[in-house]
Amino acid sequence: MLDMLIRNGDVVDGTGAPRRKADVGIKDGKIVAINGSNGDGATEASQVIDATGKIVAPGFVDIHTHYDAQAFWDPTLSPSPLHGVTTVIGGNCGFTIAPLGLDPSTKNPADGEYLMRMLARVEGMPLEPLRDGVPWDWTTYGEFLDRMDGTLSINAGFMVGHSAIRRVVMGEESTQREATPEEMAELKRLLRDGIEAGGLGFSSSWARTHNDADGAMVPSRYASRDELVALAGVCRDFEGTSLELIPCVGPFEDWALNLMADMSAAAGRQLNWNVMLVNSANYDDCVEKLHAGDVAREKGGKVVALTVPVNLGVRLCFASGFGLDALPEWETHMFGSKAEKIAMLSDPDRRRHLDELAQQPSPLRGLADWQSKVIYDTVSPQNEQYRGRLVAEIAEEEGKSPWDALCDIVVADELQTSFGTPAARESDDDWKARVDVIRDSRAVIGASDAGAHLDFLASFNYSTYLLGRGVREAGALGLEEAIQLMTDEQAQLYGISKRGRLEEGWHADVIVFDEATVDSEEIRMNYDVPGGSGRLFAKAVGMDHVVCNGEEIVRNGEFTQARPGTVLRSGTHTYTPDIN
Numbered sequence: 001m002l003d004m005l006i007r008n009g010d011v012v013d014g015t016g017a018p019r020r021k022a023d024v025g026i027k028d029g030k031i032v033a034i035n036g037s038n039g040d041g042a043t044e045a046s047q048v049i050d051a052t053g054k055i056v057a058p059g060f061v062d063i064h065t066h067y068d069a070q071a072f073w074d075p076t077l078s079p080s081p082l083h084g085v086t087t088v089i090g091g092n093c094g095f096t097i098a099p100l101g102l103d104p105s106t107k108n109p110a111d112g113e114y115l116m117r118m119l120a121r122v123e124g125m126p127l128e129p130l131r132d133g134v135p136w137d138w139t140t141y142g143e144f145l146d147r148m149d150g151t152l153s154i155n156a157g158f159m160v161g162h163s164a165i166r167r168v169v170m171g172e173e174s175t176q177r178e179a180t181p182e183e184m185a186e187l188k189r190l191l192r193d194g195i196e197a198g199g200l201g202f203s204s205s206w207a208r209t210h211n212d213a214d215g216a217m218v219p220s221r222y223a224s225r226d227e228l229v230a231l232a233g234v235c236r237d238f239e240g241t242s243l244e245l246i247p248c249v250g251p252f253e254d255w256a257l258n259l260m261a262d263m264s265a266a267a268g269r270q271l272n273w274n275v276m277l278v279n280s281a282n283y284d285d286c287v288e289k290l291h292a293g294d295v296a297r298e299k300g301g302k303v304v305a306l307t308v309p310v311n312l313g314v315r316l317c318f319a320s321g322f323g324l325d326a327l328p329e330w331e332t333h334m335f336g337s338k339a340e341k342i343a344m345l346s347d348p349d350r351r352r353h354l355d356e357l358a359q360q361p362s363p364l365r366g367l368a369d370w371q372s373k374v375i376y377d378t379v380s381p382q383n384e385q386y387r388g389r390l391v392a393e394i395a396e397e398e399g400k401s402p403w404d405a406l407c408d409i410v411v412a413d414e415l416q417t418s419f420g421t422p423a424a425r426e427s428d429d430d431w432k433a434r435v436d437v438i439r440d441s442r443a444v445i446g447a448s449d450a451g452a453h454l455d456f457l458a459s460f461n462y463s464t465y466l467l468g469r470g471v472r473e474a475g476a477l478g479l480e481e482a483i484q485l486m487t488d489e490q491a492q493l494y495g496i497s498k499r500g501r502l503e504e505g506w507h508a509d510v511i512v513f514d515e516a517t518v519d520s521e522e523i524r525m526n527y528d529v530p531g532g533s534g535r536l537f538a539k540a541v542g543m544d545h546v547v548c549n550g551e552e553i554v555r556n557g558e559f560t561q562a563r564p565g566t567v568l569r570s571g572t573h574t575y576t577p578d579i580n
Contacts, residue, residue: 002045003027003550009051009512014058014501016484024056026508029550029564034504047552049545051512057483058502059086059154059509059546060463061490063444064244064274064306066090066123066452068097068158069116073133073530076153076559080450083464083520083540086509086548087155087491087499087568090451092244093274094204094220095119096161097134098144099190101168111167112136117213118163123452124322128531142197148567153553155499155509157568159244160194162204162231166219174219175212179227187227191234198569200494201241201269202231206259207249215331225259232263232271240495240574243271251285257295264301270493270579271296275447276307278437280429286437293442302579304493306446307437308459309466311430313423314367315376315536317455318345319415327368328360341415345407355403371395371402375409377418377525377534383409391419416534418455418525426469431476438485439477444493445485454535461520464540468519479515495575496568508550511543518542 004026011022011034025033025045065088067077080088090096095118100109116130138144141160148156166174169186179187191202204220206228212218228245235241243263247256264271278286289305296303316323318341321334333344333354344350358368371392378387386394386409395405410417426434437443450460463486470476477485491500498506519541526537539557546554551564568574 002032004047004049004508004547004552005043005045006049006051006056006510006512009054009056011502012055012057012480012483013503014484014487016480018480019055022056024502024510026510026547026550029508031502031504031506031508031510034502049512053514054512054544055479055515056502057511057513058487058500059511059548060084060486061087061496061500062446062448062450063089063272063490063494064092064446065448065450066092066095067156067450069119069125069130069134070451071148071152071156072135073129075151075563077156077451078559079537079539080448080460081154081546081548081554081559082543082557083461084511084513084543084546085154085463086511086546087496088450089157089159089200089494091159091161091199092203093122093210093246094162094164094218095123096158096164096203097136098138098141099164099168099194100136100139101171102139109136109139114167114212115164118218121213122210122218124320124454124456125452126320126454126529126531126533128533129529133530140197141194141199145198145567145569151563152565152567153559153563154548154565155568156565157200157494157496157570157573159201159203159242160191160199162202162220162223163218165190165194166223170219175214175216175222177222178224184227184230187231188234191231192237195235195238195241195570198567198572200568200570200574201235201243202267203244204228204231205246207246209249210246213335228259229262229266233266235267235269239571239576241267241570241576242269242494243267244274245271246274252289252292257292260292260303261296261299261301264296264303264579265299268579270302270304270577272304272306272444272446272493274306276305276437276443277312278307278434279311280427280433283433283436286433290437290440290442303442305443307434307443308447308462309434309438309445309470310459310462311423311426312457312459313421315418315420315456315458316367316373317416317418317534318410319533320455322453322456323367326364327358328362329357330354338415342411345411351404351407370406372421373406373419374422375417375419378409379413379416383412383417416525416527418534418536426474428474431470431474435470435476444489446490454529454533455525458523458536458538461523461538461540464518464520464543467513467515468541472515472518492577495577497573497575508547510547512545514542514544516542
């Protein structure tokens with residue numbers, strides 16, 4: 001008897017092949033029959049899912065997330081599985097929460113406080129869940145991975161982060177200087193230990209936007225070029241490893257192209273960089289950046305751009321201050337306590353001074369165009385009337401300046417108001433440009449950043465968004481191709497064994513959805529984060545069933561109690577793809 005039978009669906013297997021009517025039989029976490037083609041003809045099953053009129057496909061693979069911390073306070077890794085994701089990669093940008101140092105006086109793990117404050121700053125994670133929801137009781141990378149075994153709803157693998165190992169080896173001096181030869185040897189040892197324990201490779205960042213809570217650059221930004229290339233080279237000795245890097249923000253200069261190429265060649269592994277947002281207006285710039293793949297190929301490496309297939313609308317919130325802290329001279333103010341920020345925004349003089357700072361000439365001055373902002377979510381009953389309205393309209397109606405109108409709403413909500421600029425709807429030309437890039441072998445769909453920027457950006461829903469808006473509404477690409485570009489392509493890039501396709505003998509990571517309705521619900525604030533903070537959240541429409549390792553984890557858009565996810569470990573659950 002089968003454990004599960006998904007009957008009478010249109011199977012899209014992830015290879016790009018045309019759909020076909022078939023039954024999918026599952027036993028012991030594996031796909032054992034597609035239409036009974038293994039000859040056993042099994043038709044009895046403990047659970048039968050009727051997929052008549054629905055698409056049956058492999059679960060999506062999201063290769064750029066920051067679920068490292070959330071895994072401990074939300075082992076469902078929501079909302080990604082609601083949108084059909086069954087495998088994620090975390091530990092990106094060099095920002096991992098393992099390993100930790102050992103305090104010589106107390107013999108307790110050290111560096112947790114620094115790493116959590118760094119994550120709060122660079123990845124927009126509230127401090128409360130980082131402090132209260134994460135145990136911080138490991139020192140080695142292996143102990144960190146072991147803590148997640150048997151707890152997750154979906155499969156998750158993690159890179160070893162550069163900033164984390166630098167902090168352990170160099171302490172406070174990790175944000176002051178380059179490493180000495182002795183420290184380099186220790187950095188290599190820690191990275192090697194992490195990969196031997198199952199880390200999927202090495203991640204780092206040189207992005208100028210990545211600064212820690214003390215205002216210094218994050219540790220990886222103090223590394224020399226030689227350090228980055230040498231650490232990348234450690235991966236060459238281990239099966240199934242990869243590289244991830246943010247080299248810079250903005251156009252690539254020759255140093256960035258050559259750095260990524262040299263890191264990939266040193267490792268003999270693919271390197272993916274983050275992030276490319278494509279539309280018709282910036283298409284030529286994006287194509288120019290794809291040249292990084294050509295430079296790498298000439299040097300014997302492989303460099304791939306991560307691109308997220310959604311238009312992003314920035315959402316701002318004074319509670320975290322993320323994004324707002326980039327306005328001129330706002331950083332210190334946004335790192336104040338809740339009480340301090342409420343007092344500042346309540347005082348007319350201090351409020352006026354803050355706006356004067358924001359209106360100084362800067363690349364981000366548009367962020368402070370208060371009149372153009374829309375109020376998305378509010379908390380106070382007196383603010384319910386403002387939901388969905390333009391700040392300019394509210395200000396005119398109440399006889400206030402847009403800034404004063406916004407501040408009054410924010411203070412009444414005790415800073416929890418979510419506001420921002422709506423994302424523009426894609427034109428046909430935007431979709432054409434976007435699809436041209438994601439079809440390019442030098443790019444891959446990814447960069448959801450799920451688990452990070454909780455109240456600032458929401459691209460965790462890219463899979464259902466692409467299926468609903470790009471495939472069904474715009475007709476920019478076919479369903480079979482879209483599924484391949486979100487499943488098999490990522491699994492092959494990272495060498496994730498027997499996932500990303502529906503094939504006999506492969507792991508049963510399967511989704512069942514309605515192609516006529518699949519989409520993302522409207523993004524709203526959800527106040528379910530430990531400590532009461534809000535996060536941007538949306539369920540999916542038309543995603544009926546999500547199965548991971550043969551167990552149903554989502555049924556009719558809601559989580560079940562099953563937690564069958566595998567913690568993916570390099571060499572055990574991954575192989576080394578050919579990068580030539």
